Amino acid sequence: MTSSSASLFPRLAEEGGHAVPVIHQVPADGVFALLWVIIALPALGAAIILLGGGNRTKGFAHLLGCATVLGSFAISLVSFFALLGRDETDRSVGQFLWTWVDAGSFRADMALLYDPLSALFLLLITGVGSLIHLYSIGYMEHDERRARFFGYLNLFVAAMLMLVLSDNYLGVFLGWEGVGLASYLLIGFWQHKPSAAVAAKKAFVVNRVGDIGMALGTMLVFATFGTVAFAPVSEVAGEAPTATMTALGLLFLLAACGKSAQVPLQSWLLDAMEGPTPVSALIHAATMVTAGVYLVVRSNFIYDYTEVAQTAVVVVGTVTLLWGAIIGCAKDDIKKALAGSTMSQIGYMMLAAGLGPYGYAFAIFHLLTHGFFKANMFLGAGSVMHAMNDDVDMRHYGALQKAVPVTFLTFAMGYLAIIGFPGFSGFWSKDKIIEASFGESTLVGLCALVGAGITAFYMTRVMLMTFFGQKRWEEGVHPHESPKIMTVPLIVLAALSVLGGLLLFGDFVTDWLTPAVGAVAHHELAFAPWVFSLIVTVVVAVGVTIAWLTVGRNEVPRTAPQNVSFVTRAARADLYGDALNEELLMRPGDRFVTGLVGFDDKGVDGVVNGTGTAFAGMSGTFRKLQTGYVRSYALSVLSGAVLVVVALLAVNLT
Amino acid sequence: MDPTPFIGLSAILFTIGCIGVLVRRNAIVIFMCVELMLNASNLALVTFARVHGNLDGQVAAFFVMVVAAAEVVVGLAIIMTIFRTRRSASVDDASLLKY
Amino acid sequence: MFPWLTAALLLPILGAVVVALLPSPSGDQPRTDLPQKVALGFSLLTLLLVAVIGVGFDVGGERYQFTETYTWIESFGAHYALGVDGIGLTLVILTAILTPVVILASWRDGDNGRWGVNSFFAWMLALEGLAIGVFAAMDVFLFYVLFEATLIPIYFLIGGFGGARRSYAAVKFLLFSLLGGLLMLASVVGLYVVSASSEGGPTYLLTELAPITASIDTVTGRWLFLGFFIAFAIKAPMFPVHTWLPDVAQESTPGTSVLLVSILDKIGTFGMLRFCLGLFPEASQWATPVVLVLAVASVLYGGLVAIGQKSIPRLIAYTSVSHFGFIVMGIFVLNSYGQIGSTLYMFNHGLSTAALFLVTGFLINRRGSQLIGDFGGVEKVAPVLAGTFLVAGLSSLSLPGLSPFISEFLVLVGTFTHNWWYAVFAVLGIVLAALYILLTYQRTMTGPTVEAVRGMRDLNLREVGALAPLLLLIVVLGFFPKPLTAIIDPAVGHTLEQVGVSDPQPDVPAPTAAEEEINQ
Secondary structure, three states: OOOOOHHHOOOOEEEOOEEEOOOOOEEOOHHHHHHHHHHHHHHHHHHHHHHHOHHHHOOOHHHHHHHHHHHHHHHHHHHHHHHHOOOHHHOOEEEEEEEEEEEOOEEEEEEEEEOHHHHHHHHHHHHHHHHHHHHHHHHOOOOOOHHHHHHHHHHHHHHHHHHHHEOEHHHHHHHHHHHHHHHHHHHOOOOOOHHHHHHHHHHHHHHHHHHHHHHHHHHHHHHHHOOOEHHHHHHHHHHOOHHHHHHHHHHHHHHHHHHOOOOOOOHHHHHHHHOOHHHHHHHHHHOHHHHHHHHHHHOHHHHOOOHHHHHHHHHHHHHHHHHHHHHHHHOOEHHHHHHHHHHHHHHHHHHHHHOOHHHHHHHHHHHHHHHHHHHHHHHHHHHHHHHOOOOOEHHHOOOOOOOOHHHHHHHHHHHHHHHOOOOOHHHHHHHHHHHHHHHHOHHHHHHHHHHHHHHHHHHHHHHHHHHOOOOOOOOOOOOOOOOHHHHHHHHHHHHHHHHHHHHHHHHHHHHHHHHHHOOOOOOOOOOOHHHHHHHHHHHHHHHHHHHHHHHHOOOOOOOOOOOOOHHHHHHHOHHHHHHHHHHHHHHHHHHHHHHHHHHHHHHHHHHHHHHHHHHHHHHHHHHHHOOOOHHHHHHHHHHHHHHHHHHHHHHHHO | OOOHHHHHHHHHHHHHHHHHHHHOOEHHHHHHHHHHHHHHHHHHHHHHHHHHOOOHHHHHHHHHHHHHHHHHHHHHHHHHHHHHHHOOOEOOOOOOOOO | OOOHHHHHHHHHHHHHHHHHHOOOOOOOOOOOOHHHHHHHHHHHHHHHHHHHHHHHOOOOOOOOEEEEEEEEEOOOOEEEEEEEOHHHHHHHHHHHHHHHHHHHHOOOOOOOOOOOHHHHHHHHHHHHHHHHHHHHEOEHHHHHHHHHHOHHHHHHHHHHOEOOOHHHHHHHHHHHHHHHHHHHHHHHHHHHHHHHOOOOOOOOEHHHHHHHHHOOOHHHHHHHHHHHHHHHHHHOOOOOOOOHHHHHHHHEOHHHHHHHHHHHHHHHHHHHHHHHHHHOHHHHHHHHHHHHHHHHHHHHHHHHHHHOOOEHHHHHHHHHHHHHHHHHHHHHOOOHHHHHHHHHHHHHHHHHHHHHHHHHHHHHHHHOOOEHHHOOOHHHHOHHHHHHHHHHHHHHOOOOOOHHHHHHHHHHHHHHHHOHHHHHHHOHHHHHHHHHHHHHHHHHHOOOOOHHHOOOOOOOHHHHHHHHHHHHHHHHHHHOOHHHHHHHHHHHHHHHHHHOOOOOOOOOOOOOHHHHHHHO
């Protein structure tokens, strides 16, 4: 730092009417010196459980797993309040651990950046993570490999914390792939089921496609700025050419699409529901899948300088929010319906993140509330499955509100939150995004509005099919409420789903994030905010009503009807995303690989072996000259001699 | 001295030997023909020594004689052995060493 | 000064002689495993010796250290000259680490060979000694002689121990290598001509030769470069001269495959870095575009063909073709990130491929089949085996946090800063890597346990002991590669200086002061 000093933070580079914040880190002291412990605790837990082996750690693995995450949560909480007590200018704390990669002028540190953005993520990850860990003690009780499950969960938490705490892109990449690995291991946890193993592999490979963006983006950052750390890049980002910034924005968007299951890399998320339900709640709803949103928001100093990439983010978000919502409408598998909803909700977040400084805070706000209510609903779904002997088909549910009252009530809180019932957390967060998207463009705004209506429809459908109507249970199923260890996390999450909106009280969350993501004067809107809220609420009410009219009033058939409209069939087939992948990538790829293997065996190696065969054939021909008859040898000696003489004469006589 | 008759005789002898090697099958006869060729070249060497007035050719002729003698020893022994094992002195019968 | 490198070269060879002279165990006596134990002892002693060299290496010191120079054949200008820079030292260390691991892992693999168990381990030790010599040679002639000499032990290891078609594989390997060696010999002779006509008379000593060849006639330099390069490309192996490797991997024992792919093949890429770039800077820059295209082709081709393989060792062989593509790419992008990455890659690839070959070797030994289709659900019966296979596989697909990631990323960074088009294509390799590893894992380890693997034993203590050091190093170096990058960095700096290139500068250099403040 040459001219500026720490007290000038955030130095806001005035650019096109909004301010792009520059990260200036202050050294970690006091409680912040313990930042590394937040990551180290779950990492240590994972190491002990996984290296110790399943049998030796069986007795204490679940306790250790919960304790490490709770410990991290405690430190995160203390750090959060410590950060709250700081001046707004000092809220970016950097902790250097060690130099990770040092090659020529390339350098990446194991260094942590604790700022308002990562602080919120820490609370979400460790907080919701702790609850889900506790829940898993009950949920996985009868699984003989529960110890390993907790090892993987701890590994995930450590990697996710690395992702949001690293102060450079390479460190984010480390966490990025770490969560991918944990997700792979956990989706395939019941790997004796071929479907689980395939889903796990699919998730990893699709994510790898996204990683191309992450890798190339990190390289481009280095090639452009000579460093991969956020702080120095944020300082000079404005000086880079727009084309570079656009390329960076699009590359990181590709990465985000992979991790956050956005169109066109959305296909893995629904299959990922093969994993145990707590995994779906923690990884595939509350935390990991939102990493893409984190990346975009964290890279605000890149996106703020490129309209093209921002537009691309908005388009991806908008398409995905509708895509996921439509899929959610047609699924009978409760987890898949929720997964479609997750896609859709992350679409909302991406949409908000693509709006620039105006939307970043709302994206994060929705991310937090979604983390609460979606984790709540997934765990609720897990509790229902628990009651129904692990059946996931909602057509076999019905009238469960009496059988599992706690689950029903907590699930209902989550339901009201996600559809945006006034006063619940989802109302505040989604409303803000829809409002902001109308500021961007009317079309996007309308899409977001329609999405809200569809959300209301499919969630009401889930609600009605699961808890109301007639009993359609399988024979021999006797639903019972889950044990306390599972219901208490549900209750806490339900409370958070209801009260999460308080984060917006007094614009707390937007002000809090301003140092990290910048702020902007509010858009001029066509109507007053309350009008928007009213419109959204009306649309939601319409969605609920349609669901009531189609699902609630009628008998739900126990098997899915086949003579349905094209739209329903398409939605059941995930809008043909898998089919498209199969036709465009997998089959041609398969053929290409088979062809290439043949080419290698017959072509490349054929040339090699052909050369050998040619020489063998040649020698086979020539050796026939060795007849064994002395006189023929003598003749060849004579002809040789004559030849020599003739040659000599020819040379000498001319 | 006119070397032409000597050289002519040498050439005739050599040709006879050469043809003999090529057309006869009996190992002994071939052997004799080889000797004939060697002696033909000896005659030429001695003639040239005489023409040039030095001893180089004669020395070479001696070498050839010595080599021929050694050849007779080894060659006859081989022929004898082959005859004993195969009851034949025809070189065409001894064509085992081939492709 | 004590001749450390000569000692490191001779100690394994001495061990080879001792092991060869030990009484062969005959059928009726109880097995004493004496040859194995003695061989392991010698390889561990060598490791200790190399560790001393590593500790004694002064990072800030001379480029070449532990040098020994004696005139060998004066009229050729050939010397017995040894010495290591950071690059050579890295590979010497790799050799010293892998040999004991391989011996431990191959404990029983020499039992059913064409020759006695003694010869199996004797050849391994001989190979170790020769490989150390190759990596430490400071004289082109000595390098050539040792380069060719390594073929002898590996030929016997392939041809004597392994599958049914091992003779075919051994001959194919030998012919490929000899073809390359012949081209290199032509260039070595050419170097003699060049140096004999210079002022100082003939010399093969690297330090004396480099200044002479730096100002060599352009056309001559390019021809000589080609001779070396093709030999190294065959050794590496690069597309399209790679087809010997899958056959060898399929037929030989896992231990032999490790020695071949993890150590001997590195001579190819090491040679490119040391000799192609060090002696022919102009020609290297001239050849860069073609070499890079071939390297990217290797990356993608190896990956794609690996996906289609049915036999596990063949699959690993093709992944190595892909990985060697990365290594060559990093070398020829001619900047420090790429070359540090490549050198590190050689080391990391040595570790990860060794782990992969060995663990799949254990798997294949138990089942008696190499075919992926013959396995299924192994995880259920042998979780430790499956776990180590997964970690080894993940390191092969360059998962961040494991050491190969750093090297692969640095190579890609180097490529990107050189010309981003190559990087865009090469980066597709990471998707292919995920596919070939995870598909194999899915097909062999997961799903319902097939009848044939039911009752399969999990890894025993010896097998875990062989794999543990590799996996430990992979993880530790994944988070703390500094010990290696620190010694590689100056050596790469010297190489680039010889070529006369420097790193590209960022367009918008960001201030690094902010980081420094935090670091204090």
